[in-house]
Amino acid sequence: METLFLDFLSIFPGLELFTKIDPLMSWARVFLIFLGIALCYLGYMEILEPLIMIPMGIGMAMVNAGMFMMPDPSNPAVQKVSTMFLNSMLTDPKAIIDGVQVYFLQPIYTFMFSNGLIACLVFIGIGVITELDFFIANPKMSLLLAICAELGTIMTFPIATAMGLTAKEAAAIAIIGGADGPMVLFASLQLAPHLFVPIGIVAYIYLSIVYAGYPYLIKLMVPKRLCGIAMEEFEIKQVSALEKISFSLIGGTVLCLLFPVAAPLFCSFFLGIIIRESKVSRFIQVTEDVILYGATLFLGFVLGCLLSADVFADPKMFKLILLGFIALFLSGAGGIIGGYIAYWVSRGKINPLLGIAGVSCVPTTAKVAHKIANKANPEAFLMLYAMGPNIAGVITTAIITAVYVTMIPKWNF
């Protein structure tokens, strides 16, 4: 009977694999299949960010379902548990060329992920949707809130080193506190490429949970009467497009001179801003509709496909999950503390919820601040006030990433 059952299973290699691998790995596989389906559903219901969660959930469920024993492309004599999706461990040029002919996502992974191109493409898109006016409207307040909201990015670094991670690994995971996906990918590729996959996955899952999780943090830290503070009618200082282009050129050049390692990211971001301000409608359309959303689709899908049971079972994964949570929690709390400072300084005119928008998850955290304020008081309309700290958050996170990426390898911390 047992032989008959095993013969039956051998027809379906994906099921047969359950009998051949470690039971813990089998359970991890089943868990990840269900987690993938759950993420996809929560994305569809818009409880989590659908743009990332739907492709990531599909990738996660299918990659763990589609595992079987197959020859290793770098050594065909060896049979190992693998999938037809991609192999993130290929680094030798010959193995990559062989892998491209086997794994369907290998070209995207090798030519877009392992060199950081995907982060730069997303950054061009973020640049195109960034309106500098909101930042220029009140740069001091925006920067104050953004700096406070980097508490997690700064404090997670010593916490992670105390938990036994190396300085480079600690910096790579600390960047999650900035809540800026492309920045996390870029930092982990530069500082801890061996942890790129788990850090990228932890970051994007948390970033999607921000929309659902931060309202609880706000409930915990901000009383309802303060949530509903309606700010005055929105006035902004409008600067001409030429001025914004010259600001982007000067700001971008200075940042590239200071931190050449992060120059591709700065260049991409300011290129996006200049495309927007130069009003070349076809470039704007292609960067926003094709490059940004195309890159986001493959980002979610490839990250989901990278989360196979063996990555999940890595002992460092638990530490990364914990540290990612600490980083985002501290950044959110720091942002709200910054919001309170702005509230006191302005003698009650500024809604402290604006602080959470300093966490640079554009525009999710601004939406969270707006949604909660609007729920507490239908006349409170925070969205555009929140965009200033949100954009300042992108800039401060980019600077902290650049400082980590430049300083840590140089000073051998």
Added chain:
Amino acid sequence: MMLKKRKIKGIALASLGVFLARIEVFMQLEKTPLLVCAVLGALLAFAGIAVYATGMPSTIITFKVCPSCFKKNVAAATICEKCKRGL
């Protein structure tokens, strides 16, 4: 004229900051003074960018925001330019 001066000051400050931050290209220094120069230089450069930003000529405008799509519409608008819903 005043604004132009601020812009020039901003660029000069940022250039000085970049020079300080990348001083290792020009001279050999011990690790600690080099770190101090790098941090100080970066801060000066950011201050320079901020000073430049304050020198940008601007006009103050008011506008209405669409509650559905968050599009910025002119203050006199009654429907949203993007999603065509009432403001």
